[in-house]
Structure formats: C-alpha cells, structure tokens
Amino acid sequence: MTTDLTAHFDRILSAPVFGHLATRRRNGTIQVNPMWFEYDRDAQTIRFTHTTKRGKFKNLQHDPNMTLEALDPENPLKYVEVRGRLAEVIHDPEGAFYVHLGQRYGNPHQQAPADKADRVILVMQIDKIAGR
C-alpha cells in the first residue's frame, strides 16, 4: 500500500464517522449495523462499545470474523474496509468507554447508558485494510 493510501485510510479511521460493522449470524445470514468506533494505529486494533446481550456479541462467539467499512466524510466515493477478528472482550461495567466514544462523536456531556452493567469493549485485531 502506498504511503498516500495509508494516510488516506488513517484519516477516515480517525474521523468521528459511523462505521458499518458486519458479523455473521449463526444461521448464515450477515448482520450489518452502524457503530461508533476508535482506531488505534499503533496496536492495529479497532474498539467498539457493545453489550453481552445483543446479536453481534453472540455472532462473534460463533464466528470471530468481523469487517468494518466507513465512507470518507469528505468524499463519499472513497471508503475504507477493515477486516479482522475479535481478539478480546473487556468488561466495562461503568460504561466508561461508551462515554469516551460519545464524547469523541461530539457530545461533551455524554452520560453512561442505562445498560452499562452489560457493557463490554470489543477489540478487533486488524488483518487487512483496503478500500479506495
């Protein structure tokens, strides 16, 4: 990948844009949801706030493959696709990471969610970054 393309992908992944996260249901159908996320370039991970009660969490127990796609906020003809797999689940019973992401996405007064007791951080290890 060229340095220019790497910088372009880094720029999209560092912006507070919604990502579109795909996982696979146990019945073989694919689930796609808009998600907040945070990219760590050094660790090559992407972190999401989620709960242990929802579909994606159950999907990932069955099949750890996950792919995130995000449009370039400055040019919708460009995008990044990040493939990876679930590497770690971190309990977040105070919803602190939810609050952190809420702030990152523009709400300085973000409160913890009502379901904070079930909150976890999903850590996706990146295998490949592509796009245009």
Next chain:
Amino acid sequence: MTTDLTAHFDRILSAPVFGHLATRRRNGTIQVNPMWFEYDRDAQTIRFTHTTKRGKFKNLQHDPNMTLEALDPENPLKYVEVRGRLAEVIHDPEGAFYVHLGQRYGNPHQQAPADKADRVILVMQIDKIAGR
C-alpha cells in the same frame, strides 16, 4: 412491524443514499462495500449494478446471502438493515442500469462506465427488513 416503522424504512430505502452491502468471501471473511441501489417495494427486491469480474459477484456464487445497511440521511442514529439473497443476475452490456442509478444519485449526465461489457444487475430478494 408497525406502519410507522415500515414508512420510516421505505423512506430511507427510497432516498439516494449509499448502502453498505455485505457478502461473504470464500475464505470466510466478510466483504462490505458502499453501493448505489434501487429498492422496489412491490417486488420486495433491491437492485445493484455490478460486474462479473469483481469480488462480490464471486462471493455470491459461493454464498448467496447478502445484507444491505443504510443510515437515515436525516438522522444518523436511525438506520435500516435489509437481509436477503441473490435471486437473479441480469446482463446489462450497455451499462443502462448503471446510467439509471447514476442519474438517481444526482448526475443527470451520467455516462455508461468503461467496463460496461461486463456489467450485470444483481437482484436481491428481500427476506427481512429491520433497524430502528
């Protein structure tokens, strides 16, 4: 599904927004790409322009499951997720459907693409519409 929710999903799917289409690669990873699309409420289908040379086409020969997600252009906290499967592939060697979608997405002077000889229309039969 309530009438209100149905109308909400219809409104998103009728807008010229980018959809995020997920298919599954032969190696088990999930592919997600931004796509133009056209929803037919009566037929319960979604049509895409594509080519026979690209990854999604090959993925769908192997696993016909496909899911499209689109954000509400008026409220990014709302979205629709459409699950279905590839029902038909229609050859489009003049790229006429590409031109039609280009016009739908705002370019009245859309020209046929350079790869028009390989163009096909992917027809997705809808199994389920969800979201919020």
